[in-house]
Amino acid sequence: MQKLRAKGQRESIFNNEVVSRFELYNSLFLTLPFYKIKDTGTLLPLFIKYCEDGVHNQDTPNHIINAFFKKYTQNNSNKDIIDLLFRFIQYIERQVVLFDAVEDASFNKLNAADEHNALLSYLKKGVDNPELNTKIEKLIEDFSLRLVLTAHPTQFYPGSVLSIITDLTAAIRINDISTIHLLLQQLGKTPFFNKKSPTPVDEALSLAWYLENVFYFAAANIQSEVDRSLNDYNLESRKIIELGFWPGGDRDGNPNVHAESTIQVSKMLRQILFRCYYRDFRNLKRRITFRGVEDPIAIVQDVLYKNAFDPNIEMENICEALVEQLNTIKKTLIDNHDGLFSDLASDLIRKINLYGCHFASLDIRQDSRVLRDVHAYCRQSKPIISLFPENYEDLSEEEKINTLSFKSAKVIYSDPADPLTEDTLQTIAEIKQMQQSNGELACHRFIISNCQQASDILQLIELFLWNGWEEDNLSIDFVPLFETVHDLAGASKIMDTLYNHPFYKKHLESRGNKQDIMLGFSDSTKDGGYLMANWSIFNAKVALTETSDAHNIQLAFFDGRGGPPSRGGGKTHRFYASMGKEIANKNIQLTIQGQTISSQYGSIDSAEFNIEQLINAGISAGIKEKHNILLDPVHKNILDLMAEESYNSFVALRKHPLFLSYLEKFSPLTLLSKITISSRPVKRNSGEALKLEDLRAISFVTAWSQLKQNIPGFYGVGTALNTQDKNGNWDKVVKTYQESGYFKTIIDNCMMSMSKADFAVTAHFINDQEYGQFWKILYDEFELSKKMLLKLAGHETLMENYPVEKRSIAVREKIVLPLVLIQHYALEQLQNEITDEEKQSYEKLAIRTVYGIVNAGRNLA
Template sequence: MITADHSTEDKEAPLREDIRFLGRLLGDTLRQQEGNDAFDTVEHIRQLAIRFHRHDDLAARDQLEALLAALPNDHTTQVARAFSYFSHLANIAEDQHHLRRARAHALAGAKPREGSLEMAIARAQEAGIDAHGFSDFFAQAKVSPVLTAHPTEVQRKSILDCQWEIARLLDARDRNELTPDEMQEDEEAIRRAVLTLWQTRMLRRVKLSVADEIANALTFYDTTFLRELPQLYNRLEDHLALIVPHWTKDELKPFLHPGSWIGGDRDGNPFVTADVLLAAVRAQSRKALSHQLEQLHRLGAELSLTASLVDISDALKALVARSPDHSPHRDDEPYRRAIAGMYARLAATAQQLDELEAPRHPVGTAEPYANAAEFAADLDVLHGSLINHKSTLLARGRLRHLRRSIAIFGFHLAPLDLRQNSEVHARTVAELLAIACPGTDYLALDEAARIKLLLDELATPRPLTAPSVTYSTETQSELAIFHTAGQIHQRYGRASIENVIISKASSVSDMLEVAVLLKEAGLLRPLDHALDVNIVPLFETISDLENAAEVMDQLLSLPLYKQLLDSRGSWQEIMLGYSDSNKDGGFLTSGWALYRSEIALTAIFARHGVRLRLFHGRGGSVGRGGGPSYQAILAQPQGAVQGQIRITEQGEVIASKYANPELGHRNLEILAAATLEATLLPRVFDNPPPEFLAAMETLSASAFSAYRSLVYDTPGFEQYFWESTVIAEIASLNIGSRPASRKHSTAIEDLRAIPWVFSWAQCRLMLPGWFGFGTAVAKWKATRGEVGMQLLCRMNREWGFFRTLLSNMDMVLAKSDIAIAERYSELVSDEALRRAIFPRLKAERQAAIDALLEITQTNELLDSNPPLKRSIRNRFPYIDPLNHLQVELLRRFRAGTTDEKVQRGIHLSINGIAAGLRNSG
């Protein structure tokens, strides 16, 4: 399994060599484990797929179909595993190459790279930002990547561990000059890891649970967040002290930290209950405390300072006096004795909070810490004593890392968001009101009457609920969630749950309903005008985005709500839905509606004197708002990034960004750097003239019409979608913890956005990432001619938003394959329906490509991104066979084959295609 040679720059040679090397090891493993016939079959399939892809060879297509049709079910899983694992190995090689290039850049003493904090700070300094300006930014900054579960892609930890071992060994080969013996040992170790990978089950045998998703997400704290975030802060503080004149702050407050939805996101997921919520917070807390216990133990081993050689502070003497460590062996080692006492307290804390046994038995009993701040205060005592007694260098080691870690992660690890659909909140409040106030039909009221009733309820501390009343199952479940959130606050602190998100928010009453439910749980205190969590509307559809500013204007005009916001520092978070707005109105209109909504919201918030924090609900794919994070943040309208931003991260994107600690560090830094630049230098990146805005308005209207005409107005399109993609199998094969649809229907309106976009990616059509653009540009050109096209070219050169939009579409179109998509269309049982729809898709895709190339003034897709172009070219020979195999397996499964190997092959192919495309979900 060796990729073809491609002439390219010398700097890409190590990447090609790594891909060849890993492909050879996988091929050897396949031959050794499954035999020569299996190896030959895989190679034959690969060669035919290459001919079919590169030369549109109809004879190759016929041979490929015949070969796959004759393939026994037992062999289909071998083929699927072979190509899936190659995609994963190629990912490892590419990630390693990115790190290799970054090191080469640093070793050459080159200028800081775009997306680095060094570059962002330098740009800000050039624009006149001084120490005061930087201090203000970091004092109020908040940057949070929020991990969310993905119903179609969660790798087992065993697989991730194998992949990490291969990456580690490749990195060792790259960094160190190995002797021949060492090189042979390293290759054998990689072979061993590849063999382990081959012999490890890729898929879970049982339905994925929320607990599985929680456990999977926590692995990225081990690899990246707990390790790299403290280091990022330390480097940033050192750089600011070195480069910014008059910088006086020794330590920055935590502003960059991950969040999570996993275990708190109930929208469409009946398996997230109050018990699951508590289990999720407890699992996170265990991870944080386990890390801190281990680091504290290691710190004690390192700080062997003797009182006969160093002085200590009075505060440290007090810590030593309280320590239960009375060993004569440590009688003259004050730091170790103090740390032993701290370890005993931390161990007691872990036992009390989470029933977690410390990995090492403490030296004695001690009172648990009341909260993370108490533990941090003890660490500060160690720090202060070292600083004041000629041991600053020691304070900058593990202690600095641990102090930063507790400041970021506390005892709770990460804030867990709650999310539920507005319709559920409305039904819950309606039931409470109907029982508490007989004759009240809340759902029958108009919006004005609902608002009045809810405001009256919020003005009184009287609860609506009564312990003697039995409520419906749904209402009991919702109340239990909020009451459990209150208990979690008391146990783990308010940082453990900070946000309650309302899906499908469209009105002021949607917000006030949640306020009423929070009041029932004691999380909103009317007499104190205090709110303990953020109430966050999620505007998702095109119409909701268009109305968002009006809704928020009305809400912020309510004195009661404004008082509640004052208790939250006058910050209001708004979540914007990229996924559902795309499914509702198409790629171009979704992007434009989001941009316009941000402009309108920024103006409304400025008028009300309230600070805006935007939470971008982006997925991995472009159809769900994906694409490079740096460019996406800089492409926001002026004033939309006010030092604070939250962004969802999910699916295969989490693994690609955070499974490798160095890449994770780089991706976290990118988020911080982009937020700094977008806040302090907004006009550099987004300052469109009126003619740009008018052009986008026209293009959006045409694209929206084309998209809605196809997806919602074409008879039979729903059937075409369900039969020409893998959506039915995603829904039926127990892939993921939540249903594919919010309701028991096949309607596209009810379908969750993730499987909608993911299914189009699997069949390589990628429809949500481009459909409608070709028609829109064709209409524009027909009415405005070459002058109009010159304007679009200028927009691409001068407007970050438009350029990012086209760049993302460029990537999607390059990863699509119309010939493969046609093979999926043949799965549609109604031939007339297939002939009516597929030619439309094919023509629109070509129109999009033609329009894109003309506007960007390039000859081929991805001409402006050679590294990605090479990456895709290298990957197609291994992704394409999985698509062809998936088509064959879908035929068998839908024909009634009950063989479990066929179902497993479909799931394997789904996993492999997603891994190969890297941002498909």
């Protein structure tokens, strides 16, 4: 009853604080004369109503739009229609921003601190329980959280727009109408997007906005809470939060990332960080006007200023020296000035200990197939050529591993290398320089995507030894990334081979016997469907943990989670909270990307809340010794059967002859490459014809989300549940749902994905002679999945347990419905015989709708 009351209160707050205020400020917004077409803001509400009625009547987008223009406008040429539709898009894009700002302004009221500071609550419980207290102390000693920002192309807003959103949120929080009015005008006149695609360095600079304006403060605030909690119980504080960064380092399938890009981004992160330090130091200096600190103050100021603003300064890892000077200042304040303002010195010391000289660790990632080619290139050069037989490529995996010698050598390259090979060799050499300049943590991980065998790791180690690195100083962590269903199944065998390999075993010992393993949700979902992807990853984690424990290796899983549930997003913290002791969970590492960055970490308040949730999940899971119920034979068998059934259903759909052509015709898939938001191509092998295996998971998921069908987020789940029901296993399925937090989270996230689908928008497809029956296959599985999920949860509607999120989704979907119809209208026109000029206009129209739809969905791509 108490939970129901709390949900009702949150829903009431949402309606009053968010929906009502949005309607108020939106009415103000619509009266602003931003654009050339007269009365755009007046016509838009009429257009929205026309769209809603048209979808209800299952009219085609072409009919809805033409009928609207015939009724409400006088000039109905193609140019006039396109011009007004563009104005509608621009208004709606900004309505999405306004709703985001209103929602963010109410964040603290909507998110009560019921999960706040679990560490402190557990410490209190341990006071009278020595056994629990020992466990807590050990957990704190081992626990860490690493958030890694990635450059996946669904974070659209430039820094100028992000700054407006920040200011608008602050003004809405205090209902400052005049400031809101001014900011809405500024928002209306500020470009949202670049005219040309960004470089990897541009992407890094854009994403660094969040580091500078959000994470720099939020992570330090959380660390401060941790320090206070531990200090209260006489425990030594330790760093538990780490930040990672992919833009400029992730070159997997992105030919635009080069070694020079990586170096530039590393320098940029350092400079932005020192500007943050200098900003804090100025506040410190303004307060500390006492005698006795003049010399260290002058030293710190000189060092910070030069590193923040002098581009020609010789970069060194100077963190220890800075902390030493600040500790001198702090000691003087405590000893001679009653500790006045010593908290400011402590705060800056804490930040330097957190971020060092690097801000966020820059990960390097490359595909195993590229790295194999680089190894083959090096094997043709002296003196390496003498170490390998000519038929090395034809050897078995075991024979290849036995051939590897791990000898340091200065390779003399005679033949010119291709660009990818040259980039790999140059990057390997430059990592050492980045570590010397910014500290080892600046760049210490090399991620091998599409890792399929132990030799993929071992051959990369040889590349390091051949290009400037010594065995005794190999300060690199080699991180395999297992992605497909097949690769996940074989992952533990690969790691067992590595753990038993003498050289790799010795290398791990030098790295503290710690191993990071990355698991990819996105490609496993594209490969095997939603349920099989989640279940494959669960089983892989259990097997990998068992293998690592057998070798006494401290394992950390690095989860490649995207925004939507189909790529590992959704209620992420609940996955970590549901881990049993059979899955390594002391070091939580995950990617945050796309709209997840702005929706969950877009403000200091929301970032702190979501960081706390992840920490709390890790701590609560670490305290429990509970066996994971999914490993019991009955529950595991049920999930095995359902995953296999779901997999077969999804693969059958993928093999349908119309599968890819349906996406190409009805979604903006083929136009995504023209969106100027990313340096990364839509697919690998970009010069070749479109193949499903080459299509990036993010493009795959985005295409389905634009259709409002979200197939990767649910397809096959309904079939799997229905089969178990027919086979008399329903009670077992329900018991599994009720007793397993992991399975329940899978189901809850599936419901979230389905809540953002709307098959009514495409209901007219049923009349299409070629694709009508294919659309019905998708729709029938959606309806079956909805029916079975509601039956399983005992609910009447999807997301019944999350009324605020459900209401937020409904409002957002209403805002962007016109964008969806405009997109379908434009794609439909592109199927006709039209001029090149008209084709260009309709393509641009379709492309522009993508931004607002993704932004409104917050985790759709």
